[in-house]
Amino acid sequence: MSLHRFYPVYRRLPVWLQEQACGLYGYNFIRRTYNRRYHEIFQKLLDSEWWSASEIEAFQNERITSLIADAYENVQYYREVMDSLKLKPSDIRSLADLPKLPILQKEDIRKNAGKFLSRKAHSRHLMFRHTSGTTGKSLHLYVNRETDLTQWAIWWRHRNRFGMRTDSWHVNFTANLFVPIDQREPPYWRWVKPMRQVVINMHHFTASKIRPIVDFLNQHYFEFYTAFPSIVHIFAVTACEAGLRLQNPPRVIFMGAENTLDFQRSFLEDYLGSRIVDHYGFSEGCGNASQCENGLYHEDFELGALECVDAQAVSDGRVRGRVVVTGLTCHEFPFIRYDVGDIGVWESPSVACPCGRQSRLILKVEGREDDYVVTPEGRRLMRFDFIFKDAGNVYEAQVVQEEPGKVRIFIVRRPQYSSRDESFILKELRKWISQTLDVEFVYVPTIEREPSGKFRAVKSMLGMSHKEIIPDSCAHPVSQLPYMDIQTTMPA
Numbered sequence: 001m002s003l004h005r006f007y008p009v010y011r012r013l014p015v016w017l018q019e020q021a022c023g024l025y026g027y028n029f030i031r032r033t034y035n036r037r038y039h040e041i042f043q044k045l046l047d048s049e050w051w052s053a054s055e056i057e058a059f060q061n062e063r064i065t066s067l068i069a070d071a072y073e074n075v076q077y078y079r080e081v082m083d084s085l086k087l088k089p090s091d092i093r094s095l096a097d098l099p100k101l102p103i104l105q106k107e108d109i110r111k112n113a114g115k116f117l118s119r120k121a122h123s124r125h126l127m128f129r130h131t132s133g134t135t136g137k138s139l140h141l142y143v144n145r146e147t148d149l150t151q152w153a154i155w156w157r158h159r160n161r162f163g164m165r166t167d168s169w170h171v172n173f174t175a176n177l178f179v180p181i182d183q184r185e186p187p188y189w190r191w192v193k194p195m196r197q198v199v200i201n202m203h204h205f206t207a208s209k210i211r212p213i214v215d216f217l218n219q220h221y222f223e224f225y226t227a228f229p230s231i232v233h234i235f236a237v238t239a240c241e242a243g244l245r246l247q248n249p250p251r252v253i254f255m256g257a258e259n260t261l262d263f264q265r266s267f268l269e270d271y272l273g274s275r276i277v278d279h280y281g282f283s284e285g286c287g288n289a290s291q292c293e294n295g296l297y298h299e300d301f302e303l304g305a306l307e308c309v310d311a312q313a314v315s316d317g318r319v320r321g322r323v324v325v326t327g328l329t330c331h332e333f334p335f336i337r338y339d340v341g342d343i344g345v346w347e348s349p350s351v352a353c354p355c356g357r358q359s360r361l362i363l364k365v366e367g368r369e370d371d372y373v374v375t376p377e378g379r380r381l382m383r384f385d386f387i388f389k390d391a392g393n394v395y396e397a398q399v400v401q402e403e404p405g406k407v408r409i410f411i412v413r414r415p416q417y418s419s420r421d422e423s424f425i426l427k428e429l430r431k432w433i434s435q436t437l438d439v440e441f442v443y444v445p446t447i448e449r450e451p452s453g454k455f456r457a458v459k460s461m462l463g464m465s466h467k468e469i470i471p472d473s474c475a476h477p478v479s480q481l482p483y484m485d486i487q488t489t490m491p492a
Contacts, residue, residue: 151285304327
């Protein structure tokens with residue numbers, strides 16, 4: 001849910017009208033998303049997750065054949081690429097044939113934006129999206145309604161594995177400003193009742209505001225939380241530092257949008273006593289992988305096909321390589337062999353998951369490990385990528401903190417970048433991050449990588465790294481609640 005469009009009006013409303021606005025959004029979301037087609041897709045997914053490996057292969061090969069033929073016929077970019085390689089649609093009829101095509105980079109899409117939309121596309125069937133990108137590399141794209149509904153059905157299939165339904169009450173820890181950044185008194189949360197949801201944004205996880213939030217959560221029982229790992233982690237650390245504990249922790253915390261790092265998972269499991277699970281997906285709507293009850297990621301093959309490129313043997317038949325994905329549901333703006341910028345480790349094909357699902361297994365995704373920035377208000381933030389979501393003239397960006405109350409933003413500019421872009425970024429920082437943070441822009445030809453080759457979008461020189469943010473008093477469980485064995489809902 002994004003408030004960017006209406007935020008100037010929304011932030012001036014009294015709390016009760018803000019909740020009315022949230023409720024209206026929730027009602028429209030339910031009506032638009034959980035429709036008859038969604039339920040048809042969801043029921044099919046409950047069946048297909050138990051398909052055999054041969055059924056999965058046949059399904060993906062059929063979808064790939066159709067996708068390639070349609071892209072060649074109706075999408076200018078792919079016709080030009082295939083013609084230059086002297087390829088015909090009949091040359092690519094399976095997952096094994098995809099490497100005949102080059103890997104698609106974000107920059108390819110930006111430079112050829114007008115060539116990716118199918119000539120058969122109709123605006124009434126499309127939804128505009130833009131990605132933030134953890135390196136500031138934003139991307140504008142379209143998905144069709146079928147892709148959007150399939151994504152939601154896949155996410156709820158994942159939650160269903162752990163006993164959750166669309167009518168389960170839950171908390172969404174978010175970066176969106178449901179509660180304005182300058183609000184000084186509780187409530188620091190908003191109800192979205194049609195979605196059975198309470199939203200709490202990260203900007204109020206400070207020492208002076210955390211107690212009312214914990215008190216609120218202790219007054220109600222929510223079956224699960226959804227969150228970016230970095231956001232719920234800061235919530236838990238701030239509460240722990242204040243000597244607070246949750247009396248009614250959720251059964252499950254569902255993570256997404258970022259990789260859940262080991263230190264985050266360990267601390268949250270210790271502090272909350274909740275089960276931590278996550279899924280791996282993309283705003284582009286072209287692929288997904290979801291954890292099962294045994295903690296392994298299963299490719300959600302119905303949405304996209306994930307390839308391991310430049311594979312290197314690890315051990316016991318496992319391979320490590322770049323994650324490249326081909327979306328199988330959106331022909332109007334197709335992503336074929338799209339490099340998502342991550343490294344994955346795939347399990348050996350000979351290994352069967354005890355859960356019984358036979359889709360391809362991914363052991364882990366190696367993401368970027370970033371630090372926290374501390375604002376003058378005392379907020380500790382790990383995510384800045386949404387600031388650059390609409391900054392299309394930024395090639396790459398990195399936020400660096402070298403002294404308290406100040407950050408330097410290193411930017412690699414595109415040729416069209418101007419002072420207007422800098423003003424826009426500063427305005428977004430003031431709106432969403434801090435009104436008093438001192439900001440310096442530094443323009444560079446490239447951004448330095450770590451010795452490991454990883455890109456750190458947020459880098460602290462204050463010693464406030466993710467591993468140092470947990471105080472000694474929080475090194476062990478504050479809550480002694482027993483670990484809960486979640487009873488999963490299985491398809492009939």
